[in-house]
Every structure is written in structure tokens, then in C-alpha cells.
Amino acid sequence: MALPTIVSKLPDVGTSIFSVMTQLAQECGAINLAQGFPDYDPPLALQEALTRHARTAGHHQYAPMPGLPRLREAIAAKTARVYGVPAPDPATEITVTCGATEALYAVLAAVVHPGDEVLVLEPAYDLYGPAIRLQGGVPVYVPLTSPTFRPDWDRVRAALTPRTRLIMLNSPHNPSGAVLSAADLDTLADILADTNILVLSDEVYEHMVFDGQPHGSVLQQPALRERAFVLSSFGKTYHATGWKVGYCVAPPALTAEVRRVHQFLTFAVSTPTQHALADVLAADPTHDQQLPAFYQPKRDLFRELLAESRFELLPVPGGYFQLARYARISTEPDVAFAQRLTREAGVAVVPVSAFYHNGHDEGLIRFCFAKQDTTLRAAAERLRLL
Template identity: 80%
Template sequence: MPLPLLTSKLPDVGTSIFSVMSQLAAECGAINLAQGFPDYDPPQALTEALARHARTSGHHQYAPMPGLPRLREAISRKTAAVYGVAAPNPDTEITVTSGATEALYAVLAAVVRPGDEVLVLEPAYDLYGPAIRLQGGIPVYVPLRVPEFTPDWDQVKAVLSPRTRLVMINTPHNPSGAVLTAQDMATLAELLAGSSAFLLSDEVYEHMVFDGQQHHSALQFAALAERSFVLSSFGKTYHATGWKVGYCIAPAALTAEVRRVHQFLTFAVSTPAQHALADVLADPEQYQTLPDFYQQKRDLFAGLLQNSRFDLLPSPGSYFALARYHRISQEGDLAFAQRLTRECGVAVIPVSAFYHDGLDQGLIRFCFAKRAETLTLAAERLCQV
């Protein structure tokens, strides 16, 4: 009998732009400012803790499905201290996941039903749309206002409907680095007050906010917190993206639904890594110093590009910066990014990859989570373009 024909659930989706540009960077020997990962190691205290727990008998088997109790307790204490809120219940409101990516997918799988609408502010991380569609959901895209990448709340209000099952926000924002204000969060709370929609708040860059600004978490707004899934990432906070450990905080009833999916998606996260993270969370210095750490890198990179023909946009948060290149070329952003990688030896991400329809506004994204010498060498090459 002939083999069955497999019809793709995502026929229009190819390999992620991050994989594509990182592969091109490797082929060309280019400096990779494309994919969002540091080129330096995690804090020594964390790697030493991992080594210690890797040598500990009993730390090599499955962790409990929701995460190690001691790690969830540490997350609870840290959340209360950082955001000035009541400590989330570690038993019923915190789930440790295989990175924030798994948390996001688990939330969508738990919440979104076929035909449900999910409101997405874009540009948006390229995972959002496909993950929604895999649940049978319908992404409804609302563009952020360029070049500040601020929400148009009137437009958001216009598309909210009884069909809206979930609203997704990301602050600090990837790719733009924009940060939602307290007023933004309050406005969103007002808009959702009369709806039955849930909120997914992607806050993985929560500790990377600059120039004296503050990160405003959905957890700090009672009207949002009661309907929110808030995602965080140890990979971002501790320069350890390859560890793939994140977590989701949500009210108990919502957490129960996330765990229904999580238990069949990954079940549990690396046990030694969870023990190591629980150890270092007791010392807040690492995440308290991140704003200054990354602001210095942002400012160094911006200063080095002052004499280039790239026009950097403001980046108040995250470890990304966008730039216009109209003084160099009128090419589409993908073609320009590929040529920059091959001819200049610096890989970047075309911002059109963050739009569902490939909207090209002549913008590229740099990742400045790199050592000073990496940023310096990259800037030297970019200034010659």
C-alpha cells in the first residue's frame, strides 16, 4: 500500500531566521550579532553550583513535574522582593519549564481552542504566530507604532471581541527593546476588565531595563495578575540560554491547566540545573546588577557606531538594538542582512522576520549581549560599510 501523505500543519513556515542567520554566520566566519545569546559564560557561582550538584547522589533523576520545591520557593521569595507583591504560592502558582519557550507553548496549548482569537502586538517573536496556529487559534495582529514601538491602545480596543481568548504582550520587547510603562499596563487592565480574555505576559528580559526606568510586571497590577500567565527566563538572567530553564507564574486555577500540558510536553526540567539555580537565587546581586551591566554594553556599542552610516534607534530595554540602514542601501532587509554577513562579516536579523506578513521597514536587529572586544571588532567592520 502507498505511504500516507503528510500534510503540513505549517506549510508556510520554514527554518527560523535565527537558525538561518547563525548558520550563515558560521559559514562566513562572521561575528554573530544575530541570534540572542551572550558570548560569555554564566556567573562562576552558578557553574560551580551546577558542578557541585552534578556530583551529588540523587540529583540525576527526574525532578518533580512542577519543578524542585526549593527552586519554586526561591522564585516565590525573589518575585515578592523584586515586585513588592504577595509571594506567589510555590505549590500552586509556579511551574518550572524547559525555557520560557516551553512555558509559552504550554500556555497556548492549555488556553487556546480552535477558532479562538489571540491578540498579538507586532513585531513579535517568531514563535508566537505558529504556536497559536498549531492550537487552531487565529492570531490577530496589531502593529506597534514605529519608531518608538509603543502600543496603539485604541487599535487594541477596536479588535478586542468576545472571540478574543488571549492577549500576548512582551516587555521589555524583542526585537525593539521598548518597555511598557505603568500607564500602558493600567490601560491594558482597563481594556481587559470587561472581557473574558486571558493575558500572556512575556517578561524574559525583566532585568534589562535602562536609564533609570523600571520594569512593570503584570504581577504588579491586580486586575491583570488575576488573568495572567507571566513568563520569566533563567537563561536570559544568568547568561545561560543553553540551559533552557524558565518558569511561569499564574493563579492556581490557571497554573493547573499549564501543568496539565507541561507534564506531557517535557514533564520535568534538568534536576542539577534546578538545584544550581536555587542556590544562586539566594544572592540577588546578579539580577540587581544586570541593568548597569547591559546599559554599559548598549552605550559602548552605540558609541562605537557613531561614525557609521547606521542609525540606531533608542533601546530602553532587553539586549537588542534596531538600526536603519537607508543611508547605505535600499535593499530589502533580508537581502541586506545576508550581504552584511557575507561581505562585512557581521550577522544581524532582518526585522521583517518579526512580522507575520514580512513587513519590511528597512530595519535590522543587533544583539549587544557580547564581550566588549566582540562589539568593538563588529563596530569596526560596520563603520567600514
């Protein structure tokens, strides 16, 4: 009997480069600076809160589909406090999701129709393109130029067509760490003023902006806020990427569309986890404000440790990744170099070509410095030998 023929919706997509490099690191016993996760635990108060709620009767069943009311209320208060804006309505403008990844997919599934174009500033997180294509949408890539990876708004304007449905932003940017300014957001608002184009703003690294600079959220630009989905990540903010809890802030009409999809995608997020996050948001409302002072020393230490190496380090205004050129070490393609670095030097990294739909290779690799100082020192000791 013949087996059914399967026609893949993503025939050109394999296993994520982050999973590939992490597995290679495990096989080789390498220090993993590839995948973007810390090697230290969440705050003790958050762990204790989770334990407490895991032992609380009634906290093991489904949470309400949009998220626990008390957590949404805490998110609303945090948003107003951090960004100095009117608090979003917890009932109609905030949805708790299974990480920002689910929020992003739910947004695209909710608003992108077959044939719609979605502008993506590239390099971009590798989820963006496939998620757009799975909705029948057409990714339209607008390049960001190294070493600053700043948007060229004239190129963005030129890329718009009557079929453009949405533009995707990411600030602080993965992989480069570039940060959008208030002036950037004002410019984008002007570009979109007479259009029906929506905005998806991926702001999961919002609390990791350095050198005294603020994070410019789309929520602070009124003309953009009324057409935007803004995504945040508790996993990034609380060093708990494995908890997979994020949220989406959007106007009521847009939130309603996200929830139409969310209810059939994951329906609800872990109940005790939501209670734990609500507890720590209330008990320590300044945690997010402490993150720049927590991460900037890690950035500075890693850069100092590699200052005498043959890597050329690019600027890192935000996020927790360091890009580096390796032209003084090798002329290999970045994938080959990253694999050899993992096998021979014992340090796993991500080749930046993985962030381009066409594998564009500028001879750059990405390090994650969200690690303990001892990890960064051990990795740098190996990298300086190259």
C-alpha cells in the first residue's frame, strides 16, 4: 500500500540553527554562547512563589483564556509605570501568551491573509519569515546595514505597496542589539499615517538598554500604539526562558483578533506560573529597572576579555548578544566557521547568516553574554587562542 504523499508547507526550512548549535555544543562539550538563554536561575522570590502556587489548591486547572486577571492588572500597572503612558485596559488590551513566540504567531495568524505583504527588517529572528508564510503572507525584506543595523526609513517607505498589511519591528534588535529611538518611531508614524498598515513590535529585550539610554517603546508613540501589537517576555525579564510566558498589548479591536487565534492555539498559559509572576510584579516592581545595571557589566566584561583577540566586536546598544567579525581569523563561510569554533575551540556561537532569508553572509557570528562571569571568562580564554 502506498503511503500518503505529504507536501510540506515549509520545504526549505530545517531545524532551527539555535537548536542545531546547542546540540552540537552538547555533543562537543563546548561552552554554549549560541542559544539565547542564561545559565543562572530566576530570582529566588519568583522560584519560591512558583513553589507556593504549585501547592495551592485550585491553581492546577485552566487559567482564563486571556490570562489571570490579577496578572493582567499587574502588567497594566507596570506598563504605565515604565513608559509613562495611560495603562492598557487589562480586560480588553492585554493577553497573556505562551511566550512572545506564541503571541507573534497569533498576531500573524489573526491579521495576515493570503497574498498580504509583511515588511521584515533583516537580519531578523528566524521565526518571522516562516510564520508569515504559514499564513499565506509574503515576507518583504528590507535590509539593515552593519555595523549599526539602523533602519533606512526611505527604503522602508519605498517597500510599501497597496498589499502591505503589517511591518515588523524588533527593538532592542536580535541579533545586533540595535535600538530604535523616539525619532525613529515618529518617522515610522509619519510613513504609516495615511495607510491601514499594522505594526507588530517585538520588544522582548525592552529592559536591556545600556549606557543610560531609554528603551523607546511603540506604546509611547500614540499614532503607532493605535495600530500596534506590542510583545513582551517574562522569560527574558526574569531569566526564565523555559517558563514560556509572554504577553501582547494592543488596542481592543486588535486584541480581540489575537484572542480569536490564541484560544485555539494554546488556549491558556500555566496557572501557577501566572500567579507567581503576579506576586513578584507586586512585591518587587523595580526588578525591570535593575536589568540594565545587571547586563551592562556582562557586556562590558565580555568585550574587555575579547579586546585583545582577533575578533572585531560590533557595538551593543541593547539586548544580550554580541556580534563579531572573524575576518582576521578565517575566510570560511559563517556556518562552517561557527561549527569549527564549536568543535575545535569549544565555544558554540550562532552564524548570523541564519538571520537572513537568503543566507546572506557578512562574516559575522553572534555570542550570547547572558551568562555567569565564570562562563564568559572560560569562553574568552578559549577564543583568545584563535
